[in-house]
Amino acid sequence: xxxxxxxxxxxxxxxxxxxxxxxxxxxxxxxxxxxxxxxxxxxxxxxxxxxxxxxxxxxxxxxxxxxxxxxxxxxxxxxxxxxxxxxxxxxxxxxxxxxxxxxxxxxxxxxxxxxxxxxxxxxxxxxxxxxxxxxxxxxxxxxxxxxxxxxxxxxxxxxxxxxxxxxxxxxxxxxxxxxxxxxxxxxxxxxxxxxxxxxxxxxxxxxxxxxxxxxxxxxxxxxxxxxxxxxxxxxxxxxxxxxxxxxxxxxxxxxxxxxxxxxxxxxxxxxxxxxxxxxxxxxxxxxxxxxxxxxxxxxxxxxxxxxxxxxxxxxxxxxxxxxxxxxxxxxxxxxxxxxxxxxxxxxxxxxxxxxxxxxxxxxxxxxxxxxxxxxxxxxxxxxxxxxxxxxxxxxxxxxxxxxxxxxxxxxxxxxxxxxxxxxxxxxxxxxxxxx
Numbered sequence: 282x283x284x285x286x287x288x289x290x291x292x293x294x295x296x297x298x299x300x301x302x303x304x305x306x307x308x309x310x311x312x313x314x315x316x317x318x319x320x321x322x323x324x325x326x327x328x329x330x331x332x333x334x335x336x337x338x339x340x341x342x343x344x345x346x347x348x349x350x351x352x353x354x355x356x357x358x359x360x361x362x363x364x365x366x367x368x369x370x371x372x373x374x375x376x377x378x379x380x381x382x383x384x385x386x387x388x389x390x391x392x393x394x395x396x397x398x399x400x401x402x403x404x405x406x407x408x409x410x411x412x413x414x415x416x417x418x419x420x421x422x423x424x425x426x427x428x429x430x431x432x433x434x435x436x437x438x439x440x441x442x443x444x445x446x447x448x449x450x451x452x453x454x455x456x457x458x459x460x461x462x463x464x465x466x467x468x469x470x471x472x473x474x475x476x477x478x479x480x481x482x483x484x485x486x487x488x489x490x491x492x493x494x495x496x497x498x499x500x501x502x503x504x505x506x507x508x509x510x511x512x513x514x515x516x517x518x519x520x521x522x523x524x525x526x527x528x529x530x531x532x533x534x535x536x537x538x539x540x541x542x543x544x545x546x547x548x549x550x551x552x553x554x555x556x557x558x559x560x561x562x563x564x565x566x567x568x569x570x571x572x573x574x575x576x577x578x579x580x581x582x583x584x585x586x587x588x589x590x591x592x593x594x595x596x597x598x599x600x601x602x603x604x605x606x607x608x609x610x611x612x613x614x615x616x617x618x619x620x621x622x623x624x625x626x627x628x629x630x631x632x633x634x635x636x637x638x639x640x641x642x643x644x645x646x647x648x649x650x651x652x653x654x655x656x657x658x659x660x661x662x663x664x665x666x667x668x669x670x671x672x673x674x675x676x677x678x679x680x681x682x683x684x685x686x687x688x689x690x691x692x693x694x695x696x697x698x699x700x701x702x703x704x705x706x707x708x709x710x711x712x713x714x715x716x
Contacts, residue, residue, distance in 0.1 A: 293365070294319065294320065294321060294365075295315075295318075295319075295320040295321070295365050295366055295692065296320065296321045296322075296323070296362055296363050296364045296365045296366065297312070297315055297320055297321070297322045297323070297364070297365075297366045297367075297368050297392075297691075298323050298324075298325065298358065298359065298362060298364040298366065298367055298368065298389075299312065299322065299323065299324040299325065299368045299369070300325050300327075300367070300368065300369040300370075300376070300377060300380060301325075301327060301331060301369060301370060301371075301374070301376075301377070302331075302368075302369070302370040302394070302674075303370050303394065303452075303674035303675065304330075304334075304449065304452035304453045304455070304456045304674075304675070305334060305448070305449075305452035305456075305674060305675050305680075306334050306336075306680075307674045307675075307680050307683075308324065308334070308335070308368070308370075309324075309334055309335050309336045309337075310680060310684060311368075311684060311687070311688070312324070312335075312337070312340075313336070314684055314688045315688060315691065315692075318688065318692055320692070321340075321362070322337075322340060323340045323341075323342060323358070323362050323364070324337075324340060324341050324342065325342045325343075325344055325355075325358070326341055326342065326343050326344065326467075327344050327376070327467065327470055328459075328460050328464055328467045328470045329459040329460055329463040329464040329466065329467060330455075330456035330457065330459040330460045332459075332466075333455075333456075333459045333463070334456075342358055343466060343467070344467075345466060345467050345468065345469060346469055347469045348375065348376060348469070348471065351376050351379060351380075352379055352380075352383060355379075355380055355383060356383065356387075359383075359384075359387060359389070364389060365389060365390065366389055366390045366391075366392060366691075367380060367381070367384040367389045367390070367391050367392065368392045368394075368691075369381075369391075369392070369393060369394070370393075370394045370395065370674075371393075371394075371395060371411070371524055372393050372395075372410050372411055372412075372414055373412075373414075373524045373527075373528040374524065381393075381409070381410070385409070390408065391408055391409045391410075392406070392408065392691055393406075393407050393408065393409065393410060393411045394406055394411075394674075395407070395411040395412065396611065396674075397611070397669055397673070398611050398614060398630055398631075398664060398668070398669060399611075399614050399661070399664060399665070399669050400611050400612065400614070400615075401445065401446070401673075402671060402672075402673070403665075403669040403670060403671055403672070403673075404669075404670050404672055404673055404674060404679075404683050404687075405668050405669060405670075406668055406670055406687055406690055406691075406697065407668050407696065407697070407698075408696035408697075408698075409696075412524070412525045412528075412529060412609075412628070412629070412630065413525070413528065413529035413609075413628040413629070415630050415668075416696070416698050417630040417664075417668070417698070418628070418630065420663075420698065420702070421633070422633055422634070422635060422636075422656050422659055422660060424702065425659050425660060425663040425701075426659045428663070428701040428702045429659060429662055429663055429666070429701070430666060430701070445673040445674070445675045445676045445679045446562060446563075446675075447676075448675035448676045448677075448679075449563075449674075449675040450563070451675075452675055460472075461479060480567075498591060502588055502589070502590050503590060503593065503597060503598065505588070506555065506557055506588055506590075506598070507597070507598075507601060509555070511553050511554065511555050512553070512554050512555070512603045513554065513555040513556065513557050513588075513601075513602060513603060514546065514550070514554065514555070514556055514557065514602065514603050514604045514605070514606065514646060515557050515559055515595075515598055515599060515602045515604070515605045515606070515616070516539075516542055516556065516557065516558040516559065516605075516606045516607070517559060517595070517605055517606070517607035517610040517612045517613060517616075518535065518539075518558055518559060518560050518561055518570065518607075518610075519535075519561055519607070519608055519609075519610050520561050520563060521534060521535045521567065521568040522567070523561075525608075525609050525610075525611075525627070525629075526608055526609070526627070529609055529627050529628035529629070530608045530609060530626065530627030530628065531626075531627075532608060532626075532627075534568070535568050535570060535573065536568075536573050536577075538608055538626070539558065539570075539573050539574055539577055540573075540577045540580075541626075541642070542556075542558075542606055542642065543556065543574070543577045543578055543581050543583065543587060544577075544581050544642075545641070545642025545643050545645070545646060546581075546583065546586075546587075546642070546646050547581040547582060547583045548642075548643040548646075549642060549643030549644060549645065549646035549647040550646040550647060552586075554586070554603070554646070555586050555587070555588060556583070556586060556587045556588070557587075557588045557589075557590060557598060557602075558570075558574055558587070558588070558589050558590070559590045559593075559595060559598060560589070560590065560591050560592055561592070561610075562592045562593070563592075570589065571589055574587060574589045575589075595612055595615055596615065599615055599616055599619055599621065600619075602616070602621060603621075603622075603649070604616075604621055604622040604623070604624070604645065604646070604649040605621050605622070605623050605624075606623075606624045606625075606626075606642070606645070607623070607624075607625050607626070607627075608625065608626050608627040609625055609626075609627030609628060609629035609632075611629075613625060613629070613631060613637075614631060614661075617631065617636060617637075617652050617657050617661075618657070618661065620651055620652065620654060620657075621651070621652075622638055622645070622649030622650055622651045622652065623636070623637045623638065623652065624637060624638045624640065624642065624645045624649070625637050631660070633656075633660070635652065635653040635656035635657075636652050636653070636656060636657055636660060637652070638650040663701065666701060667697040667698050667700070667701055668697050668698065670682075670683055670686050670687055670690070671683070671686070672684075672685075672686075
């Protein structure tokens, strides 16, 4: 007699191929968690820094050729490993962009990690692309509002201190140390940034040595701004080598952006207003920002009305600010959350009607249009329910929080945005809550 009992269907085994990740052990720990689900994980190392933080040497694939041979080698490794998924951090560096294009044609699922859009306490997880390549660019606020499933509780505020930035610096220093002193196996490695690894190391060392002086200068300048009794506008500067700045804006350098902003400030604001240009916390001095700002302010006749703040916490400056200007820094979310008017000049996931101003700079500085608080509440909640996960890549506490949630997102068939935008699934989830 024929046995008609149907055998349970099993899903094909997932094989994750990791490319470059954030500095530190996050990708290795993530692979350990994915392995527990029954998946297989492989890692491509482009340099000794990548190799050093991958725990399983048997699953390490060393790419030692010239970058021109990268796609051919990637195709061989995908066939050899049977890879079903591609995992990477940042999607615009050349070898990652080429790998994504290949993976799309090969039918692989593409997992992209990035620093949190809602920094500093969250990390970003998306499919196929991030920042200017994110699916968020095609999702309207109305779509977000329709798909949104409100959670019962208001999300907790991030802690003031949790160590991720400090550990980012530590892991970054270790990463570059390995490349500087142990990179013999990777003779063709070239960093995706303009500086050599030796130059990166030198800049970080100088930054460390100058830190006490910069802390004193920052404290004095910030106190003068906060106690001066004058309205002020904050400019959120980015790292000149930042991928978002280079790939998703029309500015060739920070110099061009700084001069444009100071010119608009000089034209549009009353004489008692001040302009505060806030450097990125990881600014290492490769761009002469201080000199650039002084020269531009002098040229436009506002030298005594412009301040430059090196690093430090942004929240303290934003508390009393009148507005914020940036190219496409994710720090703008902190300004939007506070209800401050924001003007951006690059491609960004928050550049949507109702959130950022479309005024000219002189008009913006004279009378800035604030964001619609309801629109921002919808936007923020949508991100928190989709691509923004609590935790971070660098501190042990941050990685623990992030790993607790991200593995389920990665093994899901649908990407985080599709799970919300699918009206039928959203409706089903809401019905479950009701019943």
